[in-house]
Amino acid sequence: MKVDITDLLLTEDKVVEQEVKTELTSFQSKLGEFPITKKAPFILHLENQEKKFLAVSGETDVVIAIPCDRCLEEVSVPLHLVIDKRFSLQEETAEEEADAEDMDYMKESALDVDRLIYDEILVNWPMKVLCRDDCKGICRKCGTNLNHGTCSCDQTEPDPRMAAIRDVFNQFKEV
Numbered sequence: 001m002k003v004d005i006t007d008l009l010l011t012e013d014k015v016v017e018q019e020v021k022t023e024l025t026s027f028q029s030k031l032g033e034f035p036i037t038k039k040a041p042f043i044l045h046l047e048n049q050e051k052k053f054l055a056v057s058g059e060t061d062v063v064i065a066i067p068c069d070r071c072l073e074e075v076s077v078p079l080h081l082v083i084d085k086r087f088s089l090q091e092e093t094a095e096e097e098a099d100a101e102d103m104d105y106m107k108e109s110a111l112d113v114d115r116l117i118y119d120e121i122l123v124n125w126p127m128k129v130l131c132r133d134d135c136k137g138i139c140r141k142c143g144t145n146l147n148h149g150t151c152s153c154d155q156t157e158p159d160p161r162m163a164a165i166r167d168v169f170n171q172f173k174e175v
């Protein structure tokens with residue numbers, strides 16, 4: 001969704017509270033595409049600060065479906081997004097430049113709400129997603145989801161990564 005901010009940009013110290021929503025239905029990144037399964041309209045606070053800056057703030061919640069790191073089953077991950085940005089409205093001095101963000105969010109006096117939401121999802125992206133803390137993952141040999149059942153594969157064969165770690169330990173012992 002784009003918010004028309006023509007008036008706001010022209011009027012010093014004008015404040016606008018507007019209900020907005022994102023039109024994003026999924027979050028796409030280098031990692032893949034993840035459906036946004038829950039979102040809601042929220043209030044965006046917009047403020048023209050002395051015609052020098054446009055302050056944009058608001059909070060909203062979204063839920064994104066992300067596969068579990070171990071078993072790949074989709075997990076509903078709630079994210080609380082806090083938007084708090086300040087854009088420069090003038091030719092910036094070097095000093096101000098460090099403080100204000102770029103103008104990419106605004107095109108032809110319209111503020112791009114989807115871009116704001118996208119960037120907040122990006123910075124809030126979870127480091128680790130597990131369907132549950134003790135997710136057993138999938139069998140590397142037959143692909144059975146070990147949370148739902150067992151398989152008859154021999155699980156005692158050492159993981160090559162573990163073998164590598166053991167080698168490192170052995171080296172330490174020898175020193």
Ligand SMILES: [Zn+2]
Binds near residue numbers: 132137
């Ligand atoms: Zn899992």
Ligand SMILES: [Zn+2]
Binds near residue numbers: 142
């Ligand atoms: Zn198996």
